Amino acid sequence: MHRHWIARAGLVLALVGGWGMLLCGPPPARGQATGTAAPVAPRVQDAAPTARKRVRQALRDPASGPKGGPLSSIGADLATLYYQHEAGGTAGVRRLFGGKARRHQAPDARYHPPVSRNGRYVTITAVATAPNALQPDLRALGLQQGASAGRVVSGRLPISALGDAARLASLRGMVPAYAQTHVGRVGSEADTAHRAFEGRADLDVDGSGQKVCALSDSYNRSATAATSARDDIVSGDLPGPGNPAGRTAPVDVLDDSEPGSDEGRAMLQLIHDIAPGAELGFHTAFGGIATFVQGIRALADPNDGNCDILVDDVRYNTEPFFQDGPLTNVVDSVADEGVAYFSSAGNDGQNAYGAEFRDSGKQGVISSGAVAHDFAPSGGAVDTLQRITIRPGGTFRIFTMQWTDPSALVDGSVGADTDLDVALVNDTLGIVAQSARDSDDIGLPVEGVLEHTNTGAVDANADGVADSTYHLVIEKAAGPDPDGVKYIHSGFNYEIEEYDPHGPTIYGHPMAEGAMAVAAAPFFNTAAYNPNVDPAVLEPFSSKGGIKIRFDQTGTPILAPEAREKPDLTGTDGIDNTFFGTDSAYDPDTHPNFFGTSAAAPNGAAIAALVWEANPGFSPSEVYTQLEANARDVTDRQTRNGAFVSVPSGVDAWSGHGFMQATAATLPVTLSEFGAVVEQKRAVLTWTTAGETNNAGFGIEHKRGDGPFEPIGYEPGGGTTAESRTYRHRTAPLAPGPHTFRLRQDDLDGSSTYSREVTLKRSLSGTHSVSAVAPNPVTGAASVSVTVGDPQEVRVDVYNVLGQRVMRLHDGLLRANDPNTLTVGPGLQSGPYFLRVSGPSFTATRPFVRVR
Numbered sequence: 001m002h003r004h005w006i007a008r009a010g011l012v013l014a015l016v017g018g019w020g021m022l023l024c025g026p027p028p029a030r031g032q033a034t035g036t037a038a039p040v041a042p043r044v045q046d047a048a049p050t051a052r053k054r055v056r057q058a059l060r061d062p063a064s065g066p067k068g069g070p071l072s073s074i075g076a077d078l079a080t081l082y083y084q085h086e087a088g089g090t091a092g093v094r095r096l097f098g099g100k101a102r103r104h105q106a107p108d109a110r111y112h113p114p115v116s117r118n119g120r121y122v123t124i125t126a127v128a129t130a131p132n133a134l135q136p137d138l139r140a141l142g143l144q145q146g147a148s149a150g151r152v153v154s155g156r157l158p159i160s161a162l163g164d165a166a167r168l169a170s171l172r173g174m175v176p177a178y179a180q181t182h183v184g185r186v187g188s189e190a191d192t193a194h195r196a197f198e199g200r201a202d203l204d205v206d207g208s209g210q211k212v213c214a215l216s217d218s219y220n221r222s223a224t225a226a227t228s229a230r231d232d233i234v235s236g237d238l239p240g241p242g243n244p245a246g247r248t249a250p251v252d253v254l255d256d257s258e259p260g261s262d263e264g265r266a267m268l269q270l271i272h273d274i275a276p277g278a279e280l281g282f283h284t285a286f287g288g289i290a291t292f293v294q295g296i297r298a299l300a301d302p303n304d305g306n307c308d309i310l311v312d313d314v315r316y317n318t319e320p321f322f323q324d325g326p327l328t329n330v331v332d333s334v335a336d337e338g339v340a341y342f343s344s345a346g347n348d349g350q351n352a353y354g355a356e357f358r359d360s361g362k363q364g365v366i367s368s369g370a371v372a373h374d375f376a377p378s379g380g381a382v383d384t385l386q387r388i389t390i391r392p393g394g395t396f397r398i399f400t401m402q403w404t405d406p407s408a409l410v411d412g413s414v415g416a417d418t419d420l421d422v423a424l425v426n427d428t429l430g431i432v433a434q435s436a437r438d439s440d441d442i443g444l445p446v447e448g449v450l451e452h453t454n455t456g457a458v459d460a461n462a463d464g465v466a467d468s469t470y471h472l473v474i475e476k477a478a479g480p481d482p483d484g485v486k487y488i489h490s491g492f493n494y495e496i497e498e499y500d501p502h503g504p505t506i507y508g509h510p511m512a513e514g515a516m517a518v519a520a521a522p523f524f525n526t527a528a529y530n531p532n533v534d535p536a537v538l539e540p541f542s543s544k545g546g547i548k549i550r551f552d553q554t555g556t557p558i559l560a561p562e563a564r565e566k567p568d569l570t571g572t573d574g575i576d577n578t579f580f581g582t583d584s585a586y587d588p589d590t591h592p593n594f595f596g597t598s599a600a601a602p603n604g605a606a607i608a609a610l611v612w613e614a615n616p617g618f619s620p621s622e623v624y625t626q627l628e629a630n631a632r633d634v635t636d637r638q639t640r641n642g643a644f645v646s647v648p649s650g651v652d653a654w655s656g657h658g659f660m661q662a663t664a665a666t667l668p669v670t671l672s673e674f675g676a677v678v679e680q681k682r683a684v685l686t687w688t689t690a691g692e693t694n695n696a697g698f699g700i701e702h703k704r705g706d707g708p709f710e711p712i713g714y715e716p717g718g719g720t721t722a723e724s725r726t727y728r729h730r731t732a733p734l735a736p737g738p739h740t741f742r743l744r745q746d747d748l749d750g751s752s753t754y755s756r757e758v759t760l761k762r763s764l765s766g767t768h769s770v771s772a773v774a775p776n777p778v779t780g781a782a783s784v785s786v787t788v789g790d791p792q793e794v795r796v797d798v799y800n801v802l803g804q805r806v807m808r809l810h811d812g813l814l815r816a817n818d819p820n821t822l823t824v825g826p827g828l829q830s831g832p833y834f835l836r837v838s839g840p841s842f843t844a845t846r847p848f849v850r851v852r
Contacts, residue, residue, distance in 0.1 A: 046096050051083035058083070071166045074174045081115065081122055082162040089708070090119030093159060114176040116202050118754075121156040126165075126174040128153060133170040141165055142750065189523035189587065190603040193536075193572040196274045196662035199610055203753060207275025207609035209616070211252075213299045213307035214267045214602065215285040215292065216314060217260025219253050225262050226579040226592075237269050237578050239280060247272075251280045254298050254305055258286035266580035266594050267313065267602040274606035274662070277613075281305050285314035289409065292316070293330045300334040308612060310334070311342040311605035312509075313598035317400035317448050319508030320407040321486060323551040327509035329410075335514025340612070340620040342605040344597035345517040345567040346543035348399075348505035349640065353386070353496070354486035357403065357420075357476070360384050364475025365429055366421050366436050373420075373474040373485065375499045385471035387497040388424070392456030392468065394493025398422060400448040401435070401474070401487035406555030408443025414555035415443020418479030422447050422487070425471050432470065440479050448487070472496075486547075504546030504653065506566045511547070513830075513851070516608075516624055517567040519543070519655050520600035521634065522574040524586035526659070536570060536659040537644065538637035542597060543567070545653040563801050565832050565849060567656040569627055570634055571600030607662045621851075625777070630756055631658035650847060651832075676741055676758045677771040677785045679819045683731040683760060685741055689717075699744035699752075700729055705737060717746075734762040770837050773848035778825040784846060786810070786837055787819045794839045796822060801832050809835075825850060 047055075058071035058079055071079045084092045097115060114123040121144065128134030135146055135153045141164055146155035157165065165171060191197050200206050220229040229251070233240035239247035251268060268280050283295035283305070292314065299305035319325045324332075331341050357373055360382045364370035372384035390396050401422050408415030421436035433452040439445060454468060474485060488505050489496065510517035521536035523529055545566035550558055574584055576591040584593035604627070611623050618626070634655035637647050647654040674687040689695060695717035701709040715727050739762060743755040761769070771785040786796060794814045798807040809822045824835065828850045837844045 047080050047084045048087040048092065051080065051087045051092075054083045055079045071163065073171055074162055074166045077176050078122065078124070078162050078174060079166075081159050085119070085159045093119035115159075116156065116198075118198075118202055120158060120160075122159050122162070122176055124155065124157050124174050124176060126153045127172040128170055129172045130170065134168070137168050137170045138165060139750075144750065189529065189575045190270060190572045190599075191274050192528045193523045193526040194274070194603060194607060194660050194662045195528070196607060196610065199607075199662040202663070203610075203614055205277075205610050205613045207278030207606065207613055209277075210275065210309060210609040210612050211279040211281060211305075211307045212271050212275065212309045212311065212605050212609050213252070213281030213283065213305055214264045214271070214605075215283050215295050215299070215310065215312035216264030216267055216598075217286050218258055218262050218284060219251070219256045219264045219268075219282045220262060221256060221259045222262040225265075229265060232265065232269065232578055235578065238265070238272055239276075245276070247276060249279050251282060252305065254281065254283045255295060256282065256284060258284040258291075260284070260286060261580070263313065263580060263598060266577045267311065267598065269577045270575060270594070270599060270602040271311075271606040271609075274603060275609040278606070278609045281307050285312055289316050289318065289326060293326050296327075296330050296334060300337065300339045307339060309340045309342070309605045309608050311601050313344040313596075313601055315344075315346065315508050315510070318407075318409060318444055318446050320409065320445070320551075321400075321402040321507045321547055322404055322445075322549060323407055323410055323413070323555070324512070324549060324553065325407060325409050325508065326411065328512040329553075331509050331512040332514040335512075335620050338620060340605075340608050340623050341512070341515040342601045342608065343510040343512075343515050343517055344601045345506050345510055345519045345545070347520075347539075347541040347596050347598075348488050348490065348543045349541050350502040350505060350544045351490055352486060352488045352503035352505045353499065353501040354484060354503045355499070357482050357485045359476070359481055364421070364423075364477075365425055365431060365473050366423050366434055366475060367477055370421065370475040370477045373476070384473060385425075386473075386499050388470045388472055389468050389495045389497060390452065390454040390470055390491075391493040392454050395451065395453040395491040396424065396470070396489065396494040397452075397491045398435070398448050398450040398487045398489050400446060401450075401485070402447075403445050403482040403485045404550055405445035405482055406551040407445060410553060410555070412553055413551070416440055416445035416479075418445065418482050419477040420445075420447060420482070420485060421475050421477050422450055423473045423475075424450060424452050425473060427469055427471075429471075436477070438478075445482070451491075454493075483550075503544075505543040506545040507547050511545075511549070511564055511566055513564065514620065516569055516604060516627070517545070517656070518597060518601040518604045519567040519570040520573040520595075520597040521570050521655075521659060522586070522595070523572045524574065524584075525638070526572055533636075535632040536572070536634050536655075538570065538634060538647070538654055539573065539595075539597075540638045540640045542570075542637070542654065545656075560829065562829075563831055565651060565656070566653070568624065569604055569631055569657055570655045570659045571597075571603040572659075573597065573599035575599055575603075604660060607660055610662055621777075627660055628657040630661050630663075631656070632661060633658045674743060674755050674758055675772065675774050676760050677819070678734070678760055678762055678769045678787060679730075679785070680817055681733040681762065683734055683739060683741065683762075685727075685729040685731070685743075685758075687727050687743065687755070689725045689727075696746040696748050698727065699746065700731075701742050701744060702731070703740050704735065709740075709742065737762060768837075768839060768842050768844065770844040770846060773824055773835055773846050777849040777851045778828075779851050781823050781825045782848065783821050784809075784824055784835060785819045785821050786814065787817060788814050788839065789816060791816050792839050794820075794837065796835065796837050798824065798828070799834045799836060801834075806833070824848065 059069045141161040142158040144156040232238040233243050236244045240250040241248050264282050283299050285292045299307045360372045360374035362372050362384055364372045374382050375386045376383040403420050405416035405418050406413050417440055419440040423431050423434035425431050433450050435447040435450045519542040520539045525533050525537040527533050527535045548561035548563050550561045574593045574595045577594050581592040581594045583590050608623050611626050651657050676683050676685045697716040700713040702712045703709045740757050740759040742757045744752050746752045769787040773782050773784045796810040797805050799805050814820055830852045832849050835846045
């Protein structure tokens with residue numbers, strides 16, 4: 001079939017980073033972004049008055065003057081911590097260190113407060129009165145990670161033990177271990193935004209034992225980058241020989257054959273900042289889809305890259321919208337083999353037009369033998385033109401247009417049997433840009449890239465005024481009508497004036513079931529940097545999910561198109577590195593800021609390395625579940641015009657499960673699947689462990705309302721079978737109202753960590769209680785518990801995301817205060833669902849995901 005000129009023919013790919021789609025740089029922060037410095041030493045002036053008074057008294061000897069008091073051997077700072085802890089507990093200690101943001105350091109210097117973020121421990125350096133005398137005494141007081149060198153002893157000591165330590169005969173003196181390091185010239189704001197520095201300090205993890213590898217354009221090929229890989233190693237921003245922090249394992253570069261901007265190196269810098277102990281690797285993703293697939297396989301191969309976690313930020317425009325393509329399949333394959341995978345969700349926001357294909361009966365503009373698509377909804381007047389305004393100097397681009405046909409890219413699949421083309425025309429129907437190829441011949445249901453820039457002169461009208469009005473035409477050149485057509489658009493200074501150009505834009509391998517697609521929120525709109533935000537506001541460009549998979553691997557239509565829950569998580573972007581991007585006005589330094597989901601995804605991969613070090617027995621799906629369960633719900637995003645708008649609560653198509661956290665609650669050593677339900681006025685707590693190697697047991701702690709946590713029980717550990725690693729604890733009767741529970745996991749070495757907190761409400765008689773579906777995601781059978789205060793008729797149904805009821809679990813009488821446990825899962829296909837419980841006076845909904 002004859003074709004006119006084809007715009008930018010061939011394979012096209014995109015790096016999903018940067019500001020290419022924005023009108024003018026980063027969006028404004030909500031309220032005023034702050035960079036409040038977290039003090040290195042405790043702010044003594046913020047201590048409780050009683051604590052300050054007791055410190056003065058404890059440092060003085062009434063007989064000999066201002067020295068020689070009972071706590072003089074530990075000094076004012078440690079004494080302040082000790083008495084502040086007595087007065088206000090761990091919360092009081094944390095108040096002495098102000099906000100959560102780390103201080104913006106001068107180049108080549110970073111400082112670390114000695115107190116753990118939970119306010120329980122302080123890292124100390126102590127001097128003994130005699131060698132080998134002090135460390136056993138401090139260990140008896142709870143010293144963790146203790147080490148000695150002659151008379152010097154270091155480690156983490158419980159703040160509550162400082163008073164007893166000061167009275168030890170073996171102690172000569174003790175000081176807080178303030179540290180100045182030269183780990184890197186540039187530190188990422190993501191470390192603070194995700195609270196990763198807390199998780200590292202509280203659990204003593206840094207990614208050691210993990211290997212995180214990136215796929216992007218290039219590693220060390222840029223001729224214009226301000227730094228080279230060697231510069232970044234010397235400055236401490238990458239590991240390798242000569243790294244000043246002793247991180248000498250070199251980046252394992254398997255293939256850096258493609259020229260590029262070295263965005264891969266920038267991604268590795270971000271990973272190194274959060275997980276400095278992890279090994280790093282790189283393989284280019286440029287060179288075509290096959291090169292990308294080979295890169296994934298090579299990095300995941302135990303005999304080659306041997307990577308534990310992969311992350312990429314590249315997407316090709318030929319990756320199928322409606323079918324799992326080769327990249328998606330290889331991602332799922334390596335995930336099944338035990339490799340975790342993180343991918344940028346994309347920077348397309350909701351810049352997508354999608355509709356059923358409607359035969360207008362009118363000819364196209366590229367070929368008189370083609371039939372144009374009717375943009376007007378059914379029942380309206382036929383309209384084959386979609387009006388687009390491109391202001392002078394502006395650019396409109398379609399990166400990829402696809403339709404509901406299978407793709408020949410998929411091994412074993414039939415290809416497309418329809419050929420659609422697309423053109424941009426002026427008011428006289430003169431073609432100014434087009435994309436037209438024999439898609440049915442090559443079996444790819446794809447057109448793109450179409451791009452036009454309004455120069456302000458080429459299309460001037462009779463009055464000499466630059467023409468700004470254009471029209472899009474989509475036409476069918478061959479084959480049967482497809483069910484639907486969809487394109488993703490970008491550019492600047494343009495506007496699509498009609499027919500709802502807003503829809504989901506996540507497609508390709510970020511849609512893989514084995515991958516985590518990561519959305520983006522700028523650091524200056526996260527809680528750590530902005531007091532008006534909790535926990536984060538999404539970037540205007542962060543891609544929305546919702547495209548359904550419609551064909552299986554053979555190209556056969558799926559009777560019930562598969563809706564995948566994407567994105568999965570949200571990470572932060574706009575963060576510092578040594579060379580990539582441009583400096584932002586939202587931080588006080590001059591380092592370049594790396595914007596885009598390309599920057600957010602590496603942060604997710606780095607946090608996963610911390611999780612995996614803390615939980616070495618986890619599978620990729622368990623790592624994902626841990627991150628999702630502890631993510632904080634994002635309920636706001638920013639639009640491209642700067643407005644702040646809401647997104648749905650809970651798991652949503654913009655932020656996924658929410659903004660990732662890297663605190664001790666996210667990185668439990670062995671604990672997983674902690675849940676609580678109310679049964680007959682008591683709370684029943686259940687949890688399991690992934691391993692019992694170092695588990696001494698669990699302390700159960702409870703608080704009512706906003707009160708303090710108090711211990712209420714203990715369950716010994718040490719189980720060796722799957723059954724003995726499952727725990728159940730039944731509390732005493734609860735008073736009506738909210739109750740929060742947490743577990744303190746004690747290790748055999750004397751250390752301990754806390755689980756995430758679980759809150760439930762003991763309802764008054766006459767109301768109801770519905771537990772969450774657990775476990776969630778549902779891989780086999782899960783359960784939900786429904787309890788009512790008064791006898792009543794209750795119906796329990798399961799609905800899919802289209803609102804269609806697919807299963808009824810119960811329809812009948814429930815007795816008062818008698819928990820009814822129902823089984824969920826068997827018979828359901830993979831995908832998201834909603835369980836709805838309805839009684840005469842209440843309705844409750846519980847979301848869950850079925851994974852087969």
